[in-house]
Amino acid sequence: MLSRSVRTLRTGSKFVSKASVSIPVVASIQSSRFGVQTSILTRGVAQLGHFEAPRHITNEYTKLFTKDDVKDWELLKQELENFTTNPQTVPLVIGGKIIDSGRETKQIVNPANIKQSLGTYAQATKEDVKAAIESSLEAKKIWADMPFADRSAIFLKASELISTKYRHKMLAATMLGQGKNVFQGEIDCIGELIDFFRFNVKYASDLYRSQPPESATGVWNRTEYRPLEGFVYAITPFNFTAIAGGLVGAPALMGNTVVWKPSDSAILSNYLLLQILEEAGLPKGVVNFVPGNPVEVSDVVLNDRNFAALHFTGSTKVFSSIWSTIANNVGKGVYRDFPRIVGETGGKNFHLVDKSANVENAAYNTIRGAFEYQGQKCSATSRAYVSESVWPEFKKILTQTVDSITPTNCTQELQGFMGPVIHEASFDKVSGAIKSIAEDPELELLSGGKFDKSVGYFIKPTVVQTKNIEHPFMKNEFFGPLLTVYVYKDAEIDNVLEKIDTTTGYGLTGAVFSTDRLSIRKYEERLRYAAGNFYINDKSTGAVVGQQAFGGSRLSGTNDKAGSAALVTRFVSVRSIKENFGELKGHLNPSNF
Numbered sequence: 001m002l003s004r005s006v007r008t009l010r011t012g013s014k015f016v017s018k019a020s021v022s023i024p025v026v027a028s029i030q031s032s033r034f035g036v037q038t039s040i041l042t043r044g045v046a047q048l049g050h051f052e053a054p055r056h057i058t059n060e061y062t063k064l065f066t067k068d069d070v071k072d073w074e075l076l077k078q079e080l081e082n083f084t085t086n087p088q089t090v091p092l093v094i095g096g097k098i099i100d101s102g103r104e105t106k107q108i109v110n111p112a113n114i115k116q117s118l119g120t121y122a123q124a125t126k127e128d129v130k131a132a133i134e135s136s137l138e139a140k141k142i143w144a145d146m147p148f149a150d151r152s153a154i155f156l157k158a159s160e161l162i163s164t165k166y167r168h169k170m171l172a173a174t175m176l177g178q179g180k181n182v183f184q185g186e187i188d189c190i191g192e193l194i195d196f197f198r199f200n201v202k203y204a205s206d207l208y209r210s211q212p213p214e215s216a217t218g219v220w221n222r223t224e225y226r227p228l229e230g231f232v233y234a235i236t237p238f239n240f241t242a243i244a245g246g247l248v249g250a251p252a253l254m255g256n257t258v259v260w261k262p263s264d265s266a267i268l269s270n271y272l273l274l275q276i277l278e279e280a281g282l283p284k285g286v287v288n289f290v291p292g293n294p295v296e297v298s299d300v301v302l303n304d305r306n307f308a309a310l311h312f313t314g315s316t317k318v319f320s321s322i323w324s325t326i327a328n329n330v331g332k333g334v335y336r337d338f339p340r341i342v343g344e345t346g347g348k349n350f351h352l353v354d355k356s357a358n359v360e361n362a363a364y365n366t367i368r369g370a371f372e373y374q375g376q377k378c379s380a381t382s383r384a385y386v387s388e389s390v391w392p393e394f395k396k397i398l399t400q401t402v403d404s405i406t407p408t409n410c411t412q413e414l415q416g417f418m419g420p421v422i423h424e425a426s427f428d429k430v431s432g433a434i435k436s437i438a439e440d441p442e443l444e445l446l447s448g449g450k451f452d453k454s455v456g457y458f459i460k461p462t463v464v465q466t467k468n469i470e471h472p473f474m475k476n477e478f479f480g481p482l483l484t485v486y487v488y489k490d491a492e493i494d495n496v497l498e499k500i501d502t503t504t505g506y507g508l509t510g511a512v513f514s515t516d517r518l519s520i521r522k523y524e525e526r527l528r529y530a531a532g533n534f535y536i537n538d539k540s541t542g543a544v545v546g547q548q549a550f551g552g553s554r555l556s557g558t559n560d561k562a563g564s565a566a567l568v569t570r571f572v573s574v575r576s577i578k579e580n581f582g583e584l585k586g587h588l589n590p591s592n593f
């Protein structure tokens with residue numbers, strides 16, 4: 001009976017396409033009670049088809065910027081020039097309203113050239129944050145009721161805009177504001193950002209299609225994927241424009257509205273991203289942009305009854321402190337719901353290179369894993385365990401190559417391999433660790449060790465060897481271009497596996513390099529919980545949306561896997577609906593004869 005067409009007539013109710021059911025809906029007629037803001041929907045929302053995500057969703061291509069890509073280099077140079085000659089005034093954006101005066105401002109700094117100001121950005125006051133929450137709640141009234149196809153179309157349109165019209169501008173903003181080279185920019189603010197937007201549409205579409213497998217005769221069971229009640233708070237890191245897009249975009253796609261506190265060190269690209277989303281049709285108030293003092297902004301948000309979820313990426317320390325504030329507030333009955341907490345945090349990611357490894361492959365992957373992105377990837381390789389049998393050859397490639405790398409301003413020396421670290425605090429942390437090497441008898445500097453912040457926050461890629469497998473350098477995240485190596489005796493491999501697993505509290509990424517299948521099997525088993533992303537004969541970095549869902553457990557976060565179907569489920573609250581077409585004629589059951 002359920003294969004028959006169904007005609008629904010619902011007067012006075014909102015029709016919300018939060019879930020597509022597998023039964024063809026011939027007609028849905030309804031009126032709605034939306035207020036002024038929702039006037040576009042006052043004639044009701046018909047569901048006249050079962051819309052699937054476009055079939056062609058696949059990874060965005062990467063422009064390689066080879067020396068033959070003359071036109072792309074030209075366009076990029078123009079955009080870099082535009083930003084450097086036209087300092088930006090980045091406002092707060094609350095309910096679609098631009099607030100760019102009467103607020104304290106801060107400078108947007110180019111980490112490769114700290115005397116160059118790229119503009120200023122406004123700092124939200126507590127009142128602004130309250131207004132952002134109110135706007136989110138107001139916008140939710142239309143956004144949550146907007147059909148999935150329309151919400152999706154906005155993110156697909158934004159993807160297209162980033163891929164074409166804004167590609168070079170987005171690259172320039174990310175390179176200047178976050179110290180990246182063009183290739184790092186392509187992977188981040190173009191490829192991964194677009195992939196998050198497009199693949200989330202596919203994942204959401206698949207989720208909505210997921211309906212109860214059974215309905216008893218005369219009954220229709222349905223599953224509705226409701227947005228969370230209240231608003232979502234997105235706190236985003238500096239190091240990936242894509243991550244900011246994912247943290248804001250995933251909850252919004254699922255019908256939630258968002259208060260977004262961007263990182264102070266990614267303002268240029270993050271504001272451009274918001275502008276692109278608006279151009280793509282994002283209604284006012286769906287995302288409210290409130291840069292500001294993180295503690296003050298969070299204090300207002302986390303004490304609001306309507307706070308429904310945290311979507312965070314950043315350091316373990318900050319995440320832990322926010323978690324404990326939320327837990328405390330749950331205890332005090334501050335919230336309507338138990339807030340969802342989704343957070344991806346730090347890593348201390350390993351490479352294991354065994355005696356059977358292809359040494360050249362292992363060494364070059366280690367260099368890329370440790371020093372691309374200036375080591376400022378949560379997945380960056382920062383500890384390596386290398387067999388004594390292959391160490392001489394491995395060390396030669398590693399040190400000779402690393403010696404040849406000089407970090408540079410990649411917005412001027414456009415072909416540069418490495419840029420600066422992000423800010424003075426990061427520079428001081430990493431350079432402080434490097435300074436300590438000379439006084440530590442358990443450490444030996446093999447390469448690099450130089451740093452200079454007179455022009456930009458430049459740190460030479462640095463390799464240090466330790467004799468202590470549990471040295472703090474094998475344990476703590478520095479989030480910079482610093483790799484520590486421990487050389488092990490082949491007979492010691494079981495102990496090495498044990499130490500890889502237990503030395504640090506993190507569990508984000510790791511890689512093993514071996515050509516021996518039995519050994520690979522053993523590593524995979526023994527290191528099951530040491531990494532949420534485990535690589536075999538590949539570097540510990542570079543997960544691709546739709547290919548390797550990303551995230552780790554232990555101190556590395558909630559492992560909800562950005563870039564996967566699992567993530568979107570965290571921003572919905574499922575409602576089960578049972579409709580009975582039968583009618584009772586009495587209260588007795590057959591056994592009551």
Ligand SMILES: NC(=O)c1ccc[n+]([C@@H]2O[C@H](COP(=O)([O-])OP(=O)(O)OC[C@H]3O[C@@H](n4cnc5c(N)ncnc54)[C@H](O)[C@@H]3O)[C@@H](O)[C@H]2O)c1
Binds near residue numbers: 262313
């Ligand atoms: N696991 C992942 O997927 C992933 C990805 C990228 C970065 N990271 C991690 O992020 C860190 C680097 O990024 P970062 O320097 O931007 O991290 P961070 O923790 O310093 O800052 C992250 C965000 O939190 C905000 N913040 C800082 N203190 C706060 C507080 N007390 N309350 C509320 N918000 C606060 C910041 O302003 C920023 O927006 C590294 O630890 C890295 O491993 C993890």
Ligand SMILES: N[C@@H](CCC=O)C(=O)O
Binds near residue numbers: 379541542544
């Ligand atoms: N997803 C990226 C990490 C981004 C975090 O900083 C990778 O796998 O390298």
